[in-house]
Amino acid sequence: MxxxxxxxxxxxxxxxxxxxxxxxxxxxxxxxxxxxxxxxxxxxxxxxxxxxxxxxxxxxxxxxxxxxxxxxxxxxxxxxxxxxxxxxxxxxxxxxxxxxxxxxxxxxxxxxxxxxxxxxxxxxxxxxxxxxxxxxxxxxxxxxxxxxxxxxxxxxxxxxQRFRGVLWTLLSASALALLIVELLILRWGLAPLRRLSRNLATLQSHEKRRIEGRYPDEIQPLVSNLNTMLSNDQARLLRYRNALGDLAHSLKTPMAVLRGLAEDDNLDESQRRPLRNQLARMNDILDYQLQKAAAAGKRSLAPSLAIAPIAQKLSRALTKVYAEEQTRFDVRVAAGVKAPIDEGDLTELLGTLMDNAAKYGGGEVVVGARIVDNDLHLWIDDNGDGFGEGSTQRLLERGVRADTSREGQGLGLAVAAEIVRSYTGEIELGRGENGGARVRIVIPAE
Known part of the structure; x- marks a missing residue:
């Protein structure tokens, strides 16, 4: 009970x-x-x-x-x-x-x-x-x-006997009336808790980030603490992202100078090659760490975000990117499928995985999602050669690549794995219905 x-x-x-x-x-x-x-x-x-x-x-x-x-x-x-x-x-x-x-x-x-x-x-x-x-x-x-x-x-x-009948009838009626009155009193007394529950649900379904209204003295401290926690959570995320933006901007000029030195014809090729390799490595490390740190991760009372609009927007953008390959993107996500995940994280996650599927697949990418037992089940399939034999979990590590014939740094799956783990979720690599690669993700929806 x-x-x-x-x-x-x-x-x-x-x-x-x-x-x-x-x-x-x-x-x-x-x-x-x-x-x-x-x-x-x-x-x-x-x-x-x-x-x-x-x-x-x-x-x-x-x-x-x-x-x-x-x-x-x-x-x-x-x-x-x-x-x-x-x-x-x-x-x-x-x-x-x-x-x-x-x-x-x-x-x-x-x-x-x-x-x-x-x-x-x-x-x-x-x-x-x-x-x-x-x-x-x-x-x-x-x-x-x-x-x-x-x-x-x-x-x-x-x-x-007549007295007993009248007595127990009146007492039973009185008990029923008192129970109804007690139910009404409980409904009135617990109304602030129901209002708080509705406000919390509103926080999870809208962008509003504060619990409004006044509550009884016993509940008001809880509401104040929740508002403080939400405010601090939002401010901390904003500070992180601003700091990362400042870091990226401050490193842009030194990296550009070093890149110019690496292309200087006055230097011998034996000197420029190591410099270019180290710059590329620095750039890969910087991109990976920035993407990893920029992930919002699981937050308290995060609003539920619809998956379909983000997936459809990315599919339209990637269709233009891979127009020459005539890659087809099929989004099979119902409008009601939602999960408490940051929009930036979802865009980064789907964008990375859909781009990988288009890059290494055979021209067809399928994106699907549904809610099963309060968990978001998300998968991206392609019709390529798949991940091959061996331990596929190693591909989730930074710098590990399954196909070295194409350009890349082996960071996409690693970044996706970091985002999924930040939401206490799971990511698996396997084989899809079309025989190609499948990336399957499970994220708690509550």
Whole structure:
């Protein structure tokens, strides 16, 4: 789970679910206990009313006339409200007219104690309250009784079920509403990060080299540091190129003077030849080092550059250069193929390789490129004799040439290899589809 919003939302959902469950259980328990207490108090009040109307004869008989019963439901058979009295042996000595059968209790309370319980009777649940008491007659006889008041729990159970349904429905709806609100809050809170991400993407697709706008205090230092890094990167590259231009300009005059001396007829040929050779070597070394140092290389947040326009522009220029040879250039690059590479580096890379392919090929050069697994795959094919046998990787070294029949210093492939390595890429030499040479390049596109 790499998304910050998904992580925060998942954590919030877990906490909210735990809170909702605990709250629901606590409310349900509290209401159930309160309902039980209310039922206990009601049955207890009814028990006091029954005891207040009761009479005990000298022989221990318990009497309670139906007309003095405190609840009319006690007089209607199987009304759901019952009362009965048990002696100390547990035998029934009186029952209300509403009770037609029997109710069995698991245990009897002691004298002076109340016992609140639920018992099963004929597939129904009864809520019972039993009270143990002693009755002493005027002649001193002592009797031990248990008064039991019972009520059908069906209504109570249905009420609790309705309450649970309403409770969990409301809590679930509240949880869903809170999650939606939390999602909106996260969207609002993470909006600066999304804006920063869009600005970074804009940097990679346009020439703009600065992140614009104000951001929250937690993000602004990061934005400021990124802008500073981008500014320093651009300024450093500009300084390098300006310094290289100054170096090339400053060496131009001394090299011209030495070249003039090398062509001076007053010098013997034995003197001019070594001088020309050394000047040529100096010129080769200077060209190679300038091209190597001028490469921008991989930069932070570099804009993505379309490959096709550069390749097509070079193909048009080289077509004119090799007009006599009637060399054909075929660019097979889709418009959407892009990579974060400096325009100067790409021009130098493609120009060098396409020029080599035209120079040593058989009159046909193919340039192709595509994106595979976020990597730029670029290749240049010709229909010449290829690189020949042996280790082709040596041709990527400075000064090594595969064909010495044509003019050159053996720097083209070496410069191309340096540019590719500066982008942490790979360059391979092999055989193309036409049987000629193929230079294959892989550069990370991200």
């Amino acid at each position: 790499n998304s910050l919003r998904a992580r925060l939302l998942a954590a919030t959902a877990v906490l909210l679910l735990a809170f909702i469950v605990l709250t629901g259980v606590a409310l349900e328990t509290a209401v159930s206990e309160r309902a039980d207490q209310a039922e206990h108090d009601r049955l207890q009040g009814l028990s006091y009313a029954l005891l207040g109307s009761a009479e005990i004869t000298d022989d221990g008989s318990f009497k309670l006339a139906p007309r003095v019963l405190p609840e009319s439901d006690l007089t209607r058979p199987e009304s759901g409200l019952y009362a009965f009295v048990l002696d100390e042996k547990g035998s029934s000595v009186w029952r209300s007219p509403s009770l037609l059968g029997t109710v069995k209790l698991d245990m009897l309370p002691a004298v002076g104690e109340w016992l609140f319980a639920r018992v099963e009777r004929n597939d129904t649940t009864l809520i019972t309250l039993a009270f143990g008491f002693r009755w002493v007659t005027d002649d001193g006889k002592d009797y031990r009784y248990t008064l039991v008041v019972a009520e059908d729990a069906s209504t109570f159970i249905k009420q609790m």
